[in-house]
Amino acid sequence: MTTDIDATAGKYLRDKYAIIGVGETTYTRGSGMTTRALGTWAIKNAMDDAGIPASEIDGMMSYSGNDSTASPMLAGDLGIRLNFYMDVQGGGSSSEALIGLAIGAIEAGMCETVVVFRSMNGYSQVRIGGTGARASVPVGGDALHSAAYGWFSAGQNFSPTFMRHMYDYGTTPEQVAMVKVIHSEHASNNPKAYYKQRVTVEDVVNSRMICKPLHLLDCCVETDNATALIVTSVDRAYDYQQLPARILGVAGRVCKPRIDMHFQHGPISTVAGHYIKDLIYRNAGVGPEDIQCTGAYDAFTFTSMLQLEDYGFCKKGEGGDYVSSGIMRLGGERPNNTSGGHLCEGYTHGMNMIIENVRQLRGEVDCYCPLDDQGKRIHSYNYAEPAAGGGCRQVPDLEITQNLGWAMPGTGSSLIMRKG
Amino acid sequence: MPQGEYLGMTLTVLDLDNENLAYFQHCADHDFHLQQCADEDCGLVRYPPGTACPWCSGREFNWVPVDARGTVHSYGEVHHAIQPAFRARAPYMILLVELDTQSGVPTEHEALRVAGNLVDADGNFATPELVRQVGIGSRMRMVFADVAEGLALPHWTLDEEAEQPESPWRYPQEVNGV
Numbered sequence: 001m002t003t004d005i006d007a008t009a010g011k012y013l014r015d016k017y018a019i020i021g022v023g024e025t026t027y028t029r030g031s032g033m034t035t036r037a038l039g040t041w042a043i044k045n046a047m048d049d050a051g052i053p054a055s056e057i058d059g060m061m062s063y064s065g066n067d068s069t070a071s072p073m074l075a076g077d078l079g080i081r082l083n084f085y086m087d088v089q090g091g092g093s094s095s096e097a098l099i100g101l102a103i104g105a106i107e108a109g110m111c112e113t114v115v116v117f118r119s120m121n122g123y124s125q126v127r128i129g130g131t132g133a134r135a136s137v138p139v140g141g142d143a144l145h146s147a148a149y150g151w152f153s154a155g156q157n158f159s160p161t162f163m164r165h166m167y168d169y170g171t172t173p174e175q176v177a178m179v180k181v182i183h184s185e186h187a188s189n190n191p192k193a194y195y196k197q198r199v200t201v202e203d204v205v206n207s208r209m210i211c212k213p214l215h216l217l218d219c220c221v222e223t224d225n226a227t228a229l230i231v232t233s234v235d236r237a238y239d240y241q242q243l244p245a246r247i248l249g250v251a252g253r254v255c256k257p258r259i260d261m262h263f264q265h266g267p268i269s270t271v272a273g274h275y276i277k278d279l280i281y282r283n284a285g286v287g288p289e290d291i292q293c294t295g296a297y298d299a300f301t302f303t304s305m306l307q308l309e310d311y312g313f314c315k316k317g318e319g320g321d322y323v324s325s326g327i328m329r330l331g332g333e334r335p336n337n338t339s340g341g342h343l344c345e346g347y348t349h350g351m352n353m354i355i356e357n358v359r360q361l362r363g364e365v366d367c368y369c370p371l372d373d374q375g376k377r378i379h380s381y382n383y384a385e386p387a388a389g390g391g392c393r394q395v396p397d398l399e400i401t402q403n404l405g406w407a408m409p410g411t412g413s414s415l416i417m418r419k420g
Numbered sequence: 421m422p423q424g425e426y427l428g429m430t431l432t433v434l435d436l437d438n439e440n441l442a443y444f445q446h447c448a449d450h451d452f453h454l455q456q457c458a459d460e461d462c463g464l465v466r467y468p469p470g471t472a473c474p475w476c477s478g479r480e481f482n483w484v485p486v487d488a489r490g491t492v493h494s495y496g497e498v499h500h501a502i503q504p505a506f507r508a509r510a511p512y513m514i515l516l517v518e519l520d521t522q523s524g525v526p527t528e529h530e531a532l533r534v535a536g537n538l539v540d541a542d543g544n545f546a547t548p549e550l551v552r553q554v555g556i557g558s559r560m561r562m563v564f565a566d567v568a569e570g571l572a573l574p575h576w577t578l579d580e581e582a583e584q585p586e587s588p589w590r591y592p593q594e595v596n597g598v
């Protein structure tokens with residue numbers, strides 16, 4: 001058989017798959033239930049969102065760091081018979097990667113419709129920051145060159161990257177603090193957000209120091225929650241009740257050189273986005289100038305900034321100016337993390353930022369704006385706080401979004417979607 | 421199997437872990453060594469210990485002595501420690517020291533950047549006064565913290581013999597004088 005299609009080209013799968021349903025639990029500190037119960041709650045919400053019955057789902061994927069629950073338990077609970085499942089180890093940046101793998105599984109004929117979920121008691125069981133049980137595990141192997149030095153939590157691990165960016169480019173604490181300020185504004189209009197209080201630059205730089213250059217308010221919240229989304233082919237996507245978010249391109253867990261210890265290959269103030277951009281924009285057929293709304297992973301204020309810079313939303317070294325300019329505020333040229341993200345909404349290892357962008361592309365973000373009698377939201381596009389007569393967080397006329405997933409400075413993933 | 425208690429942690433080098441066994445034995449001898457690729461067209465030195473050469477994929481190597489001096493390339497400064505025994509030592513510094521050996525080789529941005537905490541010349545964790553003196557650009561020499569037979573951790577102290585920068589680059593905001 002001959003073909004004139006280069007099936008190895010990234011563009012081959014462009015625009016052929018979509019996210020048809022999204023769902024989550026509440027974001028709390030103390031869910032009072034197992035990750036299995038959280039997981040079924042989020043998946044059921046995603047199924048109800050799409051209007052898809054269990055009989056039309058046959059694939060399931062998840063990721064965890066030994067703090068989640070396995071697909072067979074959730075599939076069994078929900079009456080889903082699986083043709084394919086895979087539960088992988090992973091944290092940040094796995095969400096986008098698993099969406100890509102779900103496309104691959106469907107493309108290979110292994111299944112037709114895949115649920116991707118992440119369920120975690122990130123506060124009440126396994127804290128990402130590493131307090132409690134995680135801090136007293138015996139140290140051996142690779143960790144002898146890191147954890148043995150009290151170089152252990154995400155903030156500690158990333159701090160030399162953040163510090164070097166300040167050294168190389170003169171980035172200031174006040175510039176970076178604007179990431180938290182802006183995300184807190186967005187969260188104030190999000191009824192689901194764990195932290196809804198708006199904060200100021202002064203609040204951030206006066207909060208207690210955790211690990212220089214990270215103040216408490218430069219760090220994300222730890223929460224208990226599950227999140228889920230449903231991927232299927234565009235052929236099927238329009239059979240369900242929501243406008244699909246069509247997938248233009250995906251890149252999964254792209255790494256810097258020397259990923260065994262990425263600091264060996266500089267510049268250490270450059271992150272994986274530098275390499276991801278060459279894949280994701282080729283795959284999607286768009287460039288940063290076409291992206292109208294971003295979801296730049298905000299485990300820390302710095303992670304959003306570094307990624308936006310290395311993907312090319314601004315010149316190298318100008319990330320501090322970019323994040324403090326107002327561009328990424330609702331009403332700005334390219335809003336970022338309109339749900340409040342990890343800094344304010346809740347910590348999900350990236351899933352909530354994809355869910356938010358799916359809803360944004362539908363024009364159906366769940367802000368404080370009222371619903372009409374058809375259940376459609378009547379957006380005011382007034383981004384002031386609810387008490388000031390605002391409460392909206394819908395981006396108008398949105399066509400294309402991008403998620404920038406972060407695992408660590410050396411590894412990341414990305415997803416570009418368009419309105420269906 | 422080298423194993424010992426260190427700052428509330430059990431540090432262990434497994435008997436199968438040949439690369440780390442040799443690395444930490446040299447540290448226990450207070451004689452820093454790294455692996456040098458045995459390929460005669462390559463010959464590059466690598467850190468941390470690994471099972472092949474990141475530049476030529478060669479699996480053969482020799483342990484060679486390396487001058488353990490260099491310049492602080494970046495750092496983190498922990499004020500809120502997580503591991504219990506580190507709390508009494510906060511603020512403590514995590515240093516990435518770029519060795520003079522093989523700096524900028526084989527390409528401009530590559531170097532041997534060796535992790536360690538900031539300690540005084542006797543190997544004690546740095547006081548807040550000492551922390552305040554160290555930043556990007558500081559010249560450092562290695563000292564070792566003995567943990568057990570066959571196991572010592574490399575750390576960094578200010579190199580008294582080196583010319584230090586007038587003011588090494590430090591994060592602009594001080595907290596409690598540090």
Ligand SMILES: [Zn+2]
Nearest residue numbers: 457462473476
């Ligand atoms: Zn070699």
